[in-house]
Amino acid sequence: MIASRRRPAFHQARSAADAEALGAVPRWSLADLYAGMESAAFARDLDAAGRDAEGFAADYRGRLAERAAAEDAGAGLARAIARYEALDEALGRAASYAQLLYAEDTSDPARAKFMADAQDRVTAVSSNLIFFTLEMNALPDATLDRLAAEGPLARYRPWLDDMRKERPHQLDTKLEQLFHEKAVTGRAAWTRLFDETITALRFDVDGEALALEPTLNLLQDPDERRRERAAAALGETLAAHRRTFALITNTLAKDLEIANRWRGFEDVADSRHLANRVERDVVDALVQAVQAAHPRLSHRYYRMKARWFGREQLNHWDRNAPLPFAPPATVPWAAARDTVLDAYRGFSPRLADIARRFFDEGWIDAEIRPGKAPGAFSHPTVPAVHPYVLMNYQGRPRDVMVLAHELGHGVHQTLAAPQGALMAQTPLTLAETASVFGEMLTFRAMVARAETPEARFALLAAKVEDMLNTVVRQVAFYSFERRLHEERRSGELTAERIGELWMSVQADSLGPAIRLGPGYETYWSYVPHFVHSPFYVYAYAFGDCLVNSLYGVFRAAPDGFAERYLALLAAGGSQHHSELLKPFGLDAQDPGFWSIGLGVIEGLIDELERLPAP
Incomplete structure (x- = not known):
């Protein structure tokens, strides 16, 4: 039996007191994506994407080998990828809006239906695009290497290289289309059942x-x-x-x-x-x-x-x-905002300026309410818009760290957006870099501002626990x-x-x-x-150990570090982690690399053990 959403009076009264202590906690506006579920622009964009996908398939399906042999093959394939990228962004915008609207209240049947219907439409339209990467991967390596060496196609070289890595595991077009369309009644449906069950x-x-x-x-x-x-x-x-x-x-x-x-x-x-x-x-x-x-x-x-x-x-x-x-502590929302922005600004004014936009322009949903998705995330949406951050802010010092974490994601996604829809997304191994680095900056700032030994001790212990988690x-x-x-x-x-x-x-x-x-x-x-996301979780450990190593480089040689770090974030998914870490002298394939990151956690535990417990 599902319990009623109605809250007992005691909980409502306590929440009112908590709300007063926290101050005004924001709720985002999704208007930069679409005005609402009845938005004419939403329906119009999906209709246009459907027509464009059909036209794209008519122009290119079964003809990429022929196009690759044409006199202007490099420029022609670059135009084809640009059209594919534009379609990917149009579908991503609609899908992002439906997902974020649903996250606002996963218990609302109207929102659930809207998301499911949008997912159906996006899946149907994108079915006409599946052939493209399969046929691109059927082109000989020598041909693609030659065409992407220079000219318009060179911009997409990282995406082409990533696409080639998928080739050994691709199926024929019909099977790929079946897997794609069946996902709506398969994985996506079971995931939705989990979300709605856990929310209720x-x-x-x-x-x-x-x-x-x-x-x-x-x-x-x-x-x-x-x-x-x-x-x-x-x-x-x-x-x-x-x-x-x-x-x-x-x-x-x-x-x-x-x-x-x-x-x-x-x-x-x-x-x-x-x-x-x-x-x-x-x-x-x-x-x-x-x-x-x-x-x-x-x-x-x-x-x-x-x-x-x-x-x-x-x-x-x-x-x-x-x-x-x-010491008991409730951190008002305004104080959390200032703490994170000050910590970011101390490292890089540009980083803080990007993060401030999330507060000033309504890109954060932090209030707690019935039906809202639990946890926290930063959704990148599409490069033409901006990310949105969701969290459930309850005023704990740990919540300040969550805010710093998700804003790190948001800044990363904003910096990578110019890479375009096909290359902005960062692999999960590096996706946690900016988020964990933002936490570390905020933690160091909070420790420096701690007013008593008890508060400093508690912050150190909380940081160790966060790292262990x-x-x-x-x-x-x-x-x-x-x-x-x-x-x-x-x-x-x-x-x-x-x-x-x-x-x-x-x-x-x-x-x-x-x-x-x-x-x-x-x-x-x-x-x-x-x-x-099965097996996603190791990305957190990867990111934490990586950031510990990066932060060690920063502390040892701060000059020029911020510029190199921002360049790493701006690369998005256009480079392998090994290339992105070279400017910092780090190599994740070195067996000793992980010992560096784990040594930072051990050092904090050493510090706690040396301090007298209050």
């Missing part, structure tokens, strides 16, 4: 019917009994829906296994590595380095935290609890996904078995100082990345 859940905490986001927030409440009851509510409600979540997970894992088998991917995560433009051995080296560091990082830190609480072990609901001596926890998530997908090859997994895999990797990563009690075995079911 209500967790009973002391008689209050809370949505997921505020319930998770209570795991950081100063009151231990409140944390325990929130944890129990999470476990109880998620367990009541475990069959649904297990069905979604099994179905999507099987869907990926079928796609991987048809496309010839050997490993369960190889398709993600290809999409990320990162080699499997690089990811394996990251995972091995993190797992080897568990005793020095997570196991050690949580032993320290247990001692600060006067215990041998912490219950799982105390893992992210504020320290018992941490970003590196150790996300690699554990990746290990969990690997085990789940590998085992799914042999048959469907029960919810109980999925819980067993979850508990195993969590125990290994968190260590003996964290007691994983009853109910925790269900917590895998609310993690959206497992549903939306």
